[in-house]
Amino acid sequence: MREVAILGVGQTAVREQWDRSIRQLAVAAGRAAMQDAGVERVDAIYVGNMTSGLLNQQLQLGALVADHLNQHGVEAVKMEAACGSAGSAMRQGLLAVASGELDAVLVIGVEKMTETVFKETTAALTTAADADYEIIHGVTFVGLNALIMRRYMHEYGYQRPDFAPFALNAHSNGANNPNAMFQEPITQRIYDKGRIVADPISLFDASPIGDGAAALLLVPADKAPQAIRIIGSSSATDTLAVHDRHDLLWLAAAEQSVQRAYAQAGV
Structure with a gap:
C-alpha cells in the first residue's frame, strides 16, 4: 500500500x-x-x-x-x-x-x-436511525442523543452546566474561522441560558x-x-439501533477505528 x-x-x-x-x-x-x-x-x-x-x-x-x-x-x-x-x-x-x-x-x-421546513429536515436526518425499531416510535436524532446524555449524567454525576466546555470550545474555534456558521464566542452564562431542545440537550449542545x-x-x-x-486512517461500525448496544455510553466503533488508525501511525 x-x-x-x-x-x-x-x-x-x-x-x-x-x-x-x-x-x-x-x-x-x-x-x-x-x-x-x-x-x-x-x-x-x-x-x-x-x-x-x-x-x-x-x-x-x-x-x-x-x-x-x-x-x-x-x-x-x-x-x-x-x-x-x-x-x-x-x-x-x-x-x-x-x-x-x-x-x-x-x-x-x-x-x-x-431550504426545507424544519419538520422535513428533522425527518430526513432521522432516517439515519433504525427505521423499524426507532423511527417508527417518533424518536429523533437529538432525542437519541438526549437519552445518552441523560444516562451519562446519571452514571458519572454530572449536571447540564458541566457540558459547557464543549460548546465554548466549538464557538471559540468558529470565531477564528471566516467560513464558520457562527463566528462569535459564547460564555458559560450564555450557555446556561440556552433553550432546551431535547432535555437535557440545549441549543448550544446541538449542531446547527x-x-x-x-x-x-x-x-x-x-x-x-x-x-x-x-499516516493513519480507519473506520468501523457498531449496532445501528442504540438499544442493541451492550453499553449505551461505550462508542465501540470509535474505539476500534481509533485503535487501528493509531496502530498504522505508530502512536
Whole structure:
C-alpha cells in the first residue's frame, strides 16, 4: 500500500445559502481544491452526502459534480454514511490511491439543509436511525442523543452546566474561522441560558443545520513530498439501533477505528 497525501483543499462558507444550489456548493469546493493542488484532471470524484435525495430531490451527485467540473468520463459516485458521509468518502478515496488503482482522487463533502421546513429536515436526518425499531416510535436524532446524555449524567454525576466546555470550545474555534456558521464566542452564562431542545440537550449542545461544502485532493505521497501525509486512517461500525448496544455510553466503533488508525501511525 502506498502512502497518501493531501495535495489541495477547498471550502465554502457554511451558512444559509439560498442563492446557491447543492451542485454549486459542491463544485465550488471541488474546484478550489483542484486549483489549490494545481491539478486539472482527476481519476475519480467521491462525494459524501446524506440528505440530497430527501431535501434537494437530487441523487447522482457524483456524475452531476463531475459534469460541472469538466471531468467527463471519470469514476464518480455519491457515498452515504449519515453524519459520517464525507469521512467515508475520504476513506474510500484514500484506499483507492493507497492501493495504486488511482493517482488523483477528489473527495467532496456537501450538504444543503436550510431550504426545507424544519419538520422535513428533522425527518430526513432521522432516517439515519433504525427505521423499524426507532423511527417508527417518533424518536429523533437529538432525542437519541438526549437519552445518552441523560444516562451519562446519571452514571458519572454530572449536571447540564458541566457540558459547557464543549460548546465554548466549538464557538471559540468558529470565531477564528471566516467560513464558520457562527463566528462569535459564547460564555458559560450564555450557555446556561440556552433553550432546551431535547432535555437535557440545549441549543448550544446541538449542531446547527447549514449549507456548505469542503473538498480534498488526494495523491500518492511520493508524488507530493511537501504535501500533508495521512499516516493513519480507519473506520468501523457498531449496532445501528442504540438499544442493541451492550453499553449505551461505550462508542465501540470509535474505539476500534481509533485503535487501528493509531496502530498504522505508530502512536
